[in-house]
Amino acid sequence: MVLKDSCGRPLLNLRVAVTKRCNLRCSYCHGEGEEKERELYNEEMTAQEIARTVQVAVGLGISRVKLTGGEPLMRKDILDIVRRISEIPGLADLSMTTNGTMLEALANELRENGLKRVNLSLPTLDGAIFNKLTGGNVDNVIDGVNAAVQAGLCPVKLNMLILKGINDGAVPEMIEFAEKTGTVLQLIELEPVNMSDSFYHANHQYLDTYEETLKQKALRVETRRFMQNRHVYHLPDVTVETVRPIENTEFCLHCSRLRVTSDGKLKPCLMRNDNLVDFLSPLRKGASDEELAKLFIEANEKREPFNKN
Numbered sequence: 657m658v659l660k661d662s663c664g665r666p667l668l669n670l671r672v673a674v675t676k677r678c679n680l681r682c683s684y685c686h687g688e689g690e691e692k693e694r695e696l697y698n699e700e701m702t703a704q705e706i707a708r709t710v711q712v713a714v715g716l717g718i719s720r721v722k723l724t725g726g727e728p729l730m731r732k733d734i735l736d737i738v739r740r741i742s743e744i745p746g747l748a749d750l751s752m753t754t755n756g757t758m759l760e761a762l763a764n765e766l767r768e769n770g771l772k773r774v775n776l777s778l779p780t781l782d783g784a785i786f787n788k789l790t791g792g793n794v795d796n797v798i799d800g801v802n803a804a805v806q807a808g809l810c811p812v813k814l815n816m817l818i819l820k821g822i823n824d825g826a827v828p829e830m831i832e833f834a835e836k837t838g839t840v841l842q843l844i845e846l847e848p849v850n851m852s853d854s855f856y857h858a859n860h861q862y863l864d865t866y867e868e869t870l871k872q873k874a875l876r877v878e879t880r881r882f883m884q885n886r887h888v889y890h891l892p893d894v895t896v897e898t899v900r901p902i903e904n905t906e907f908c909l910h911c912s913r914l915r916v917t918s919d920g921k922l923k924p925c926l927m928r929n930d931n932l933v934d935f936l937s938p939l940r941k942g943a944s945d946e947e948l949a950k951l952f953i954e955a956n957e958k959r960e961p962f963n964k965n
Contacts, residue, residue: 658717659952661959668912669720670713674737675700676918678727680755680790682777684817684859686849688724689926690917701920703733705939707740709916710747712948718914719748722775726918729758735769742770751775753815757792759800763807774804775813775842780823781833789822805838812839813897817846820861827866835894844899849926863898870896885910908961914952922955927962 659667673688701709710721721741728734742750749772756776759766766774778797780786786794804812816823816830827843834841845863848856870889871877878888880897889896915923920936923929933955939948 659956661956663909663959663961665910665959665961666912667716667718667914667956667959669722670710670718670914670916671722671724672706672710672916673724673726673918674706674728674734675726675730677730678725678755679730679757680727680792682755682790683855684779684789684819684846684851686847686851686926687726688915688917689849689923689929691929699919700731701918701936703736703740705920705936706737707744708939708948709920709935710741711744712945713914713952714744714746715945716949716952719746721747721750723750723752725753727755727758728752729754729762734762735765738766738771739769749773753777754800755790755792756797756800756804758796760796760803763800763803763809767807767809771809773811773813774809775815776801776804777817778814778830779817779819780826781829782823782826785823789819801837801839812837813842814839815842815844817844818861818863818866819846819859822859824861831891831894831896834896840895840897842897842899847926863900867898870898881910911959911961914955914959922951924955924958925960925962931958933958 671688673690676687676690731737738750741747750770751773752771753775756778759776776797779789781794783794786792801812801814814830814834818824830841843863843866846856846860867887873891874889875892876890878890880886880888886900887898915926916935917923922933922935924931933951935948935951938951
């Protein structure tokens with residue numbers, strides 16, 4: 657059984673924010689669309705509650721789970737969370753999005769506890785620019801990339817958010833780095849989520865030029881139907897994906913995701929916070945799996961394309 661919304665879009669993927677906390681301060685972070693003003697008052701779910709949430713979701717046909725944040729590795733019990741989820745029957749894929757700064761020390765244990773793959777945020781290899789954008793040290797992320805590859809996490813994907821006038825000329829360098837490390841590069845277009853209009857318009861860069869160049873070099877171009885119809889360019893020695901923004905109707909029309917906020921609410925759309933479904937409160941009050949499943953069904957019914965044009 658696979659749930660479908662009123663537009664016929666299947667519900668296949670669950671993104672679970674395990675925390676709002678982060679050790680970096682990236683100027684472009686959308687925080688999975690959670691309201692930033694609630695950051696200091698956020699209550700995190702326990703490892704057991706996270707696993708129970710995922711178990712109910714898997715029972716409804718959701719087979720792919722990604723752990724997000726904040727920074728997931730800020731959780732001291734992250735290995736327990738990964739282990740509990742990985743042991744759920746019917747789960748096909750468990751991955752994580754991380755800034756990579758703490759990954760070197762944990763990559764092997766994450767793999768041993770059931771994590772299959774990982775996405776690392778890496779907007780640039782330039783240490784000064786990286787520090788200006790995030791407040792962190794790029795060498796820590798590079799060490800995390802290498803550790804993830806060596807641990808057998810596969811694929812390891814590098815999320816390169818393109819920012820106009822900042823790192824938009826560094827794509828060839830990043831492609832070379834991805835080829836050298838055996839990773840997949842994702843070029844990501846800035847999304848107008850949790851940021852001011854002025855920041856968005858000053859930093860937004862369309863991916864059209866990059867896509868044309870990649871198309872000319874690619875041996876094969878793949879379209880990921882259930883991932884917003886994004887394009888995957890298989891070059892001779894490296895793979896590059898492009899992630900277009902929310903304004904692209906393909907992004908919404910082919911969305912197959914539901915989110916769980918760090919404080920246990922089901923979030924049907926990245927762009928909205930007016931249609932959340934409280935999941936944690938009923939869970940803590942002793943709701944049965946059947947009652948909790950109805951909350952997922954309710955959230956799925958609230959899924960609709962944000963951009964219908």
